[in-house]
Amino acid sequence: MIDFYALTSPNVQKIFLMLEECGLKYNLKPVDVWAGQQYSPEFLKINPLAKVPAIVDHDGPAGKPYTVIESGAILIYLAEKTGKFIPHDPVKRYDTIQWLMVQMANVGPMFGQLVHFSKFAPQPQEYGHSRYRTQVLKLYDLYEQRLKTNPYVAGSDYTIADIAVWPWLRNHALLGVDLGKFPTVAKYIETIGAREAAKKVLAILPTIKSSRDNATDDNKDKFFSRGKYAMA
Numbered sequence: 275m276i277d278f279y280a281l282t283s284p285n286v287q288k289i290f291l292m293l294e295e296c297g298l299k300y301n302l303k304p305v306d307v308w309a310g311q312q313y314s315p316e317f318l319k320i321n322p323l324a325k326v327p328a329i330v331d332h333d334g335p336a337g338k339p340y341t342v343i344e345s346g347a348i349l350i351y352l353a354e355k356t357g358k359f360i361p362h363d364p365v366k367r368y369d370t371i372q373w374l375m376v377q378m379a380n381v382g383p384m385f386g387q388l389v390h391f392s393k394f395a396p397q398p399q400e401y402g403h404s405r406y407r408t409q410v411l412k413l414y415d416l417y418e419q420r421l422k423t424n425p426y427v428a429g430s431d432y433t434i435a436d437i438a439v440w441p442w443l444r445n446h447a448l449l450g451v452d453l454g455k456f457p458t459v460a461k462y463i464e465t466i467g468a469r470e471a472a473k474k475v476l477a478i479l480p481t482i483k484s485s486r487d488n489a490t491d492d493n494k495d496k497f498f499s500r501g502k503y504a505m506a
């Protein structure tokens with residue numbers, strides 16, 4: 275059994291999708307990061323970085339419990355555990371890992387910053403908004419070009435590189451991205467969204483309680499490391 279520490283953000287959705295795709299059993303352990311629960315001493319023992327997702331696999335390597343943090347590492351761990359969604363062929367395998375890293379190193383941080391500067395920054399942030407919007411649009415274009423010649427991000431197979439990027443690409447409305455300009459990405463979002471596992475994830479997400487919409491100012495400051503929590 276796997277303990278899955280989660281809320282509802284795109285990085286968490288990747289792990290929901292992977293667990294559902296692999297048919298793995300899991301105990302959902304909600305961590306309301308908008309109420310500061312990521313800083314509880316119990317959770318910090320699991321992830322000293324104070325972020326979800328994290329998993330504890332009670333049947334880890336050598337049959338012992340094993341903790342994994344960072345969504346990209348969790349996807350690789352679960353793919354290797356099950357032998358699913360990571361090809362054995364070396365070229366396809368490294369194509370998958372490369373495209374997983376493109377998501378982790380670029381899509382997550384840039385999309386996340388655009389959401390921050392458009393929805394959460396305290397006043398209009400023209401420079402931050404323009405910079406991150408440009409980065410996000412460049413990334414949508416990267417996937418548009420890539421998917422014109424490949425059905426899936428890493429090539430011919432549906433892999434953890436797709437499981438990693440789908441939750442972010444489907445966030446186009448929140449990001450203010452006009453999907454009409456990226457028709458191949460639009461079709462790809464729809465194709466993955468039609469998978470049984472994805473439909474299950476979309477049904478689970480609204481059932482998870484989060485205080486995101488009524489977080490206190492203090493919890494927001496703590497979450498964003500600002501105000502009295504700023505260190506510089």
Ligand SMILES: N[C@@H](CCC(=O)N[C@@H](CS)C(=O)NCC(=O)O)C(=O)O
Nearest residue numbers: 283285307324325326327344345497
């Ligand atoms: N690179 C990490 C990012 C995880 C992440 O940013 N999680 C957010 C989800 S909203 C979080 O837990 N934030 C709480 C905090 O920063 O205090 C991953 O891919 O797993």
